[in-house]
Amino acid sequence: NVSRETIFCIERINMGRTIAIANQKGGVGKTTTAINLAACLAEKGNTVLVIDIDPQGNTTSGLGINKKKLKETVYDMMLGECTLEECKAKSCMKNLYVLPSDVDLAGAEIELIGIDNREFILKKLIDPVRDQYDFIIIDCPPSLNMLTVNAMTTANTVLVPIQCEYYALEGLSQLMHTIDLVQKRLNPDLEMEGVVFTMYDARTNLSLQVVENVKKNLKQNIYKTIIPRNVRLAEAPSHGLPINLYDSKSAGAEGYRQLADEVIERGVRDWYSEF
Numbered sequence: 001n002v003s004r005e006t007i008f009c010i011e012r013i014n015m016g017r018t019i020a021i022a023n024q025k026g027g028v029g030k031t032t033t034a035i036n037l038a039a040c041l042a043e044k045g046n047t048v049l050v051i052d053i054d055p056q057g058n059t060t061s062g063l064g065i066n067k068k069k070l071k072e073t074v075y076d077m078m079l080g081e082c083t084l085e086e087c088k089a090k091s092c093m094k095n096l097y098v099l100p101s102d103v104d105l106a107g108a109e110i111e112l113i114g115i116d117n118r119e120f121i122l123k124k125l126i127d128p129v130r131d132q133y134d135f136i137i138i139d140c141p142p143s144l145n146m147l148t149v150n151a152m153t154t155a156n157t158v159l160v161p162i163q164c165e166y167y168a169l170e171g172l173s174q175l176m177h178t179i180d181l182v183q184k185r186l187n188p189d190l191e192m193e194g195v196v197f198t199m200y201d202a203r204t205n206l207s208l209q210v211v212e213n214v215k216k217n218l219k220q221n222i223y224k225t226i227i228p229r230n231v232r233l234a235e236a237p238s239h240g241l242p243i244n245l246y247d248s249k250s251a252g253a254e255g256y257r258q259l260a261d262e263v264i265e266r267g268v269r270d271w272y273s274e275f
Contacts, residue, residue, distance in 0.1 A: 087100070092240060225259040
């Protein structure tokens, strides 16, 4: 049994921890990871803010928010047309809030041209409220653009989902280079949160080979949790629910609960390593 004092310490250690979930490749489980990691962190009693800066807005709809009824979005917030509180929406879960997105955000790149310090717009908006949340999860677009750079200047760490398929490492070096550049020039505190394998199919040798290949070639923290290819995971977004609400006992739900545990544990481990 964990004491109440220990739980309190863990909560304080992780408070305001901001994780950008990024991979410029589409279809790797990035949005699925953003939705379900956030939901499983909230399920454990954490207060979580999800920032959807992908113009597709799939994280927004995947957490039960109707994009057609939105009055303000991240787009309006970044352009100074509404406050963060006016933008913030309640999700389908207790303790889980969303800064929602829709297709209008695709125009932000052009709108931000000429604005001073445009790489730090999101950071300036988030910094005053950071300590109101235990975790802030940012779902990035599947490209390395100004929105992704804003996410990385705001974040403490970057979590990279990798699909268990033949071209898993393709483009990863470019992403690592971008993270390195942001760290050197814009956010010296940025770190790699780690790599999480998604869409793992235990029935194929390929999935196992990909995992072994990445472990051998990538000198990064690799989470022990591997997210399985799961029909229920694929169905959940169309119902506007995270997997822990859609099918709490599914393999996908258990996988993301384990990932949430590892993310929490990493925060504690990193905190102790500073002493």
